[in-house]
Amino acid sequence: MTDSYLKAVDGGLVKGLAQRLGLPQPVVLRRHDPSAPLVPGPVLVVGGRPDAADDADAVARALLGWDLDVRQARGDAVPEGVERWGAIVVVVTEAKTPEDLHDPVLALGAQLRRLARCGRVVTVSRAPGDGDSPALAATRAGVEGFLRSVAKELRAGATANGVQLVAGAGAGDPAALAALHFFLSGRSAFVDGQLLEVGAGPAWDATGFDRSRPLAGRVAVVTGAARGIGAEVARTLARDGASVVVVDVPAAGEALAAVANEVRGTALQLDVTADDAGARILEHARSRHGGLHVLVHNAGILRDKLLANMRPAQWDAVVAVNLAAQLRITGHLLDVGGFSEAPHIVSLASTSGIAGNRGQTNYGFSKAGVIGHTRATARLVAALGGTANAVAPGFIETDMTASIPLVPRQVARRASSLQQGGQPVDVAEAIAFLASPGSTGITGQVLRVCGQNLVGR
Amino acid sequence: MATTPEPASSRSEDAGASGGAAGVPRTRDAVIVGGNRIPFARAGGKYAAASNQDMFTAALEGLVARFGLQGERLGEVVGGAVLKHSRDFNLVRESVLGSSLSPQTPAYDLQQACATGLEAVVSVANKIRLGQVESGIAGGADTVSDAPIAVSEGLRRVLLEASHARSTKARVAAFAKLRPRDLAPLSPSTDEPRTGLSMGEHQAITTARWGITREAQDAVALASHRNLAAAWDSGFFDDLVTPFRGLTRDQNLRPDSSAEKLASLRPVFGARLEGTEPSMTAGNSTPLTDGASAVLLASRAWAAERHLPVLARVVDAETAAVDYVHGHEGLLMAPAHAVPRLLARHGLGLGDFDLYEIHEAFASTVLTTLAAWEDADYCREELGLDGPLGSIDRDRLNVNGSSVAAGHPFAATGGRIVATAAKLAAARAAETGRTARALVSVCAAGGLGVAAIIESAAPGTEA
Numbered sequence: 001m002t003d004s005y006l007k008a009v010d011g012g013l014v015k016g017l018a019q020r021l022g023l024p025q026p027v028v029l030r031r032h033d034p035s036a037p038l039v040p041g042p043v044l045v046v047g048g049r050p051d052a053a054d055d056a057d058a059v060a061r062a063l064l065g066w067d068l069d070v071r072q073a074r075g076d077a078v079p080e081g082v083e084r085w086g087a088i089v090v091v092v093t094e095a096k097t098p099e100d101l102h103d104p105v106l107a108l109g110a111q112l113r114r115l116a117r118c119g120r121v122v123t124v125s126r127a128p129g130d131g132d133s134p135a136l137a138a139t140r141a142g143v144e145g146f147l148r149s150v151a152k153e154l155r156a157g158a159t160a161n162g163v164q165l166v167a168g169a170g171a172g173d174p175a176a177l178a179a180l181h182f183f184l185s186g187r188s189a190f191v192d193g194q195l196l197e198v199g200a201g202p203a204w205d206a207t208g209f210d211r212s213r214p215l216a217g218r219v220a221v222v223t224g225a226a227r228g229i230g231a232e233v234a235r236t237l238a239r240d241g242a243s244v245v246v247v248d249v250p251a252a253g254e255a256l257a258a259v260a261n262e263v264r265g266t267a268l269q270l271d272v273t274a275d276d277a278g279a280r281i282l283e284h285a286r287s288r289h290g291g292l293h294v295l296v297h298n299a300g301i302l303r304d305k306l307l308a309n310m311r312p313a314q315w316d317a318v319v320a321v322n323l324a325a326q327l328r329i330t331g332h333l334l335d336v337g338g339f340s341e342a343p344h345i346v347s348l349a350s351t352s353g354i355a356g357n358r359g360q361t362n363y364g365f366s367k368a369g370v371i372g373h374t375r376a377t378a379r380l381v382a383a384l385g386g387t388a389n390a391v392a393p394g395f396i397e398t399d400m401t402a403s404i405p406l407v408p409r410q411v412a413r414r415a416s417s418l419q420q421g422g423q424p425v426d427v428a429e430a431i432a433f434l435a436s437p438g439s440t441g442i443t444g445q446v447l448r449v450c451g452q453n454l455v456g457r
Numbered sequence: 458m459a460t461t462p463e464p465a466s467s468r469s470e471d472a473g474a475s476g477g478a479a480g481v482p483r484t485r486d487a488v489i490v491g492g493n494r495i496p497f498a499r500a501g502g503k504y505a506a507a508s509n510q511d512m513f514t515a516a517l518e519g520l521v522a523r524f525g526l527q528g529e530r531l532g533e534v535v536g537g538a539v540l541k542h543s544r545d546f547n548l549v550r551e552s553v554l555g556s557s558l559s560p561q562t563p564a565y566d567l568q569q570a571c572a573t574g575l576e577a578v579v580s581v582a583n584k585i586r587l588g589q590v591e592s593g594i595a596g597g598a599d600t601v602s603d604a605p606i607a608v609s610e611g612l613r614r615v616l617l618e619a620s621h622a623r624s625t626k627a628r629v630a631a632f633a634k635l636r637p638r639d640l641a642p643l644s645p646s647t648d649e650p651r652t653g654l655s656m657g658e659h660q661a662i663t664t665a666r667w668g669i670t671r672e673a674q675d676a677v678a679l680a681s682h683r684n685l686a687a688a689w690d691s692g693f694f695d696d697l698v699t700p701f702r703g704l705t706r707d708q709n710l711r712p713d714s715s716a717e718k719l720a721s722l723r724p725v726f727g728a729r730l731e732g733t734e735p736s737m738t739a740g741n742s743t744p745l746t747d748g749a750s751a752v753l754l755a756s757r758a759w760a761a762e763r764h765l766p767v768l769a770r771v772v773d774a775e776t777a778a779v780d781y782v783h784g785h786e787g788l789l790m791a792p793a794h795a796v797p798r799l800l801a802r803h804g805l806g807l808g809d810f811d812l813y814e815i816h817e818a819f820a821s822t823v824l825t826t827l828a829a830w831e832d833a834d835y836c837r838e839e840l841g842l843d844g845p846l847g848s849i850d851r852d853r854l855n856v857n858g859s860s861v862a863a864g865h866p867f868a869a870t871g872g873r874i875v876a877t878a879a880k881l882a883a884a885r886a887a888e889t890g891r892t893a894r895a896l897v898s899v900c901a902a903g904g905l906g907v908a909a910i911i912e913s914a915a916p917g918t919e920a
Contacts, residue, residue, distance in 0.1 A: 250692075250694075250695045250698070250700070250705065251700060251705040252700070253519065253698070253699040253700045253705075254515070254519075254699055254700045254701055254702075256522070256699075257518050257519045257521075257522035257523075257699050258518070258522075260521075260522035260523075260525075261518060261521055261522050261527050261557040264525070264527040264528065265525065266522065266523065266524065266525040267519075267522035267523055267699075268696075269695045269696060269699070270695065271692075274692070287764060287766065288525065288764050288765070289764070290764065
């Protein structure tokens with residue numbers, strides 16, 4: 001799935017031409033590289049009052065703990081001598097009125113041109129709550145529109161995302177810092193213009209936690225893992241230390257075996273729509289790997305048809321695989337207490353489930369349904385100290401999108417702030433993040449991996 | 458049908474270990490963890506461009522993936538192929554090197570015609586029982602699509618002589634001996650070297666000797682297709698087969714086969730036998746097939762350490778050979794001899810089994826074997842028994858189909874049968890709560906035959 005236009009304009013011969021013609025200028029994104037620093041330059045923390053032990057200070061101290069070069073801009077004093085910022089973190093958790101945004105916002109603006117290629121802007125704010133006064137609610141909600149607009153302004157692979165603390169959560173909590181870490185890192189390459197709500201979550205003991213292998217000792221099951229996004233999820237979870245059970249239909253067994261052998265996991269040939277799918281998954285994970293901590297509902301199919309022409313089988317198959325199977329499998333695991341402690345469930349939604357798509361009434365229904373059950377499941381697994389989240393990919397370069405005709409494919413690729421399609425690994429990174437113990441506190445969320453697609457939120 | 462009291466059942470010995478019966482040394486268990494094969498393809502079908510090594514490697518890779526054996530150093534991998542290129546002298550070792558197993562896993566090739574796969578299982582199981590290895594894979598592959606084609610004996614001699622020649626003149630002299638007929642290639646033949654008869658023609662003689670009817674053969678063939686189709690539909694093969702090169706089910710399987718269709722086929726073997734109506738058709742004979750299979754065996758401790766399932770244990774095996782050249786026994790009748798010897802060693806009767814897996818080289822092979830065991834004179838004169846060995850409950854025979862439907866890639870059949878029998882035995886035991894026992898028999902070219910006893914074995918300590 002080569003994006004030859006991107007190759008040509010990113011340092012290629014036609015770069016200047018594309019610039020003069022005002023054509024999209026996507027760049028090769030900065031992705032996870034364990035040997036590279038977390039961000040491509042020093043980090044500027046904007047917000048907070050001078051000499052106060054406030055949230056901005058807590059964030060800055062956490063960043064220092066990650067061995068980053070951190071500078072703080074308090075009030076309107078901005079440090080000099082930095083050519084390119086690797087990231088700018090804007091902490092506005094303590095803003096009470098719209099006027100309180102003035103200083104940090106304009107400080108960010110003044111530094112924006114100095115943001116490195118594939119740099120990061122991350123806002124840390126508070127989510128609007130039910131008890132907020134109108135002014136407080138306006139201030140907090142306003143950050144969302146501001147953040148999404150900043151994301152659209154950035155160029156050269158830079159992204160802007162927000163950590164939104166919900167009541168009870170602190171800026172220095174592990175979950176908030178895990179989200180901040182994810183947004184700063186190359187793992188979030190194709191996540192842009194997104195706000196992630198972070199709650200306090202259950203207490204999590206980070207003793208002995210190895211950030212380079214966050215899933216060490218965890219057993220993960222990935223459905224639909226024979227190819228595409230599912231295979232990449234398996235690779236990414238294994239890279240992060242998990243023992244992986246890859247699941248796909250028996251007919252996909254050859255590719256599934258190759259994935260299993262690559263990630264040194266086990267292959268389970270299984271149709272997720274089978275009545276006993278949940279029981280068989282659990283039996284395999286328990287007997288062979290000793291537990292089940294992470295469940296990634298990735299299996300999904302397309303049967304695109306205008307509703308006016310939809311045949312019953314086309315509707316039924318999509319609902320059965322994309323939605324009903326997830327409900328039945330998770331339901332069984334919860335009913336029999338099959339999950340090991342603090343389970344993390346991640347389901348594949350889709351931007352089609354958020355914005356809708358012509359010819360995809362069945363798919364849109366199933367994927368919006370996934371978002372719905374994710375919120376409800378989050379409440380059920382909270383009792384276990386676990387989380388349930390969804391990831392909604394936008395245009396991802398897979399065999400599936402490669403089959404879209406040339407012109408619509410090019411249009412779909414460019415219709416995002418990053419002006420390119422994402423890679424399967426981008427979705428996998430988001431899933432791995434939501435599957436990691438550090439993300440406890442992030443639950444019931446839908447994280448879009450869409451390069452800030454122009455459609456939907 | 459003659460009936461004679463069968464030897465006393467040894468159910469009471471269910472709790473016994475491998476051996477324990479008279480004349481069987483007591484050893485630790487060799488257990489069957491599971492199996493994997495690729496779907497079997499018809500000759501010239503989906504695997505037309507696949508080599509034995511490609512197929513056996515694929516069978517190994519599926520097994521490795523199923524049981525998480527990546528990087529594992531196994532005790533040994535044993536297998537082979539019947540139709541084999543000379544360059545494949547280390548077929549199994551080369552397959553191991555191309556797999557995800559540890560390259561430190563030893564391997565050797567074994568060949569015993571159609572019994573190659575089962576003999577490989579026996580070999581690995583024996584080493585495990587003796588404590589020489591903790592684990593091993595047994596299997597085999599065969600392709601008739603990618604079969605070796607050799608040069609004629611004349612050309613071969615000329616080429617060898619030319620390669621040894623020390624001068625151009627001598628080389629020219631060597632080539633001068635070449636005759637046009639020497640240039641015709643030699644295709645591999647499965648005909649019996651000592652009789653010149655094909656296996657089918659041999660079996661036609663045996664079929665006639667035992668008076669096996671066309672209807673009875675077609676019924677076995679139909680059951681094979683129906684049973685195999687039902688097994689596929691029920692998901693039985695979900696953890697026994699990994700697709701290969703776009704083939705997801707056995708290509709030879711005809712789920713819509715019917716007695717009428719089978720009855721309409723023209724006999725292909727035995728047409729020149731005097732005084733008998735030919736009855737063996739393409740429908741009730743096994744087609745030429747490509748495929749590969751592998752079975753994972755281990756000691757109980759090895760399996761337990763890796764949290765692997767235990768389906769069954771290999772109790773014992775017996776190989777027999779018959780004199781079909783100078784004697785009067787049928788080419789494929791060796792299992793008829795192997796089974797009673799095996800049963801005697803364990804004090805078992807023919808009826809003491811929950812499952813029977815009798816390889817369908819031809820539908821009539823199964824029927825002649827069963828007829829022989831029911832025949833008092835034959836059992837006395839040929840097998841040295843006091844009376845008939847007995848009969849079996851046909852509802853327990855090849856319950857999930859056999860080679861007529863699945864196809865028979867020679868060396869791959871043993872692995873297919875053993876994995877199927879082990880899984881069936883484990884399921885039967887789980888159902889009934891008691892040990893389930895399976896009898897496996899595979900006939901082979903050269904008048905060979907191997908029989909084995911497999912018993913369900915729950916995970917845990919030595920039985």
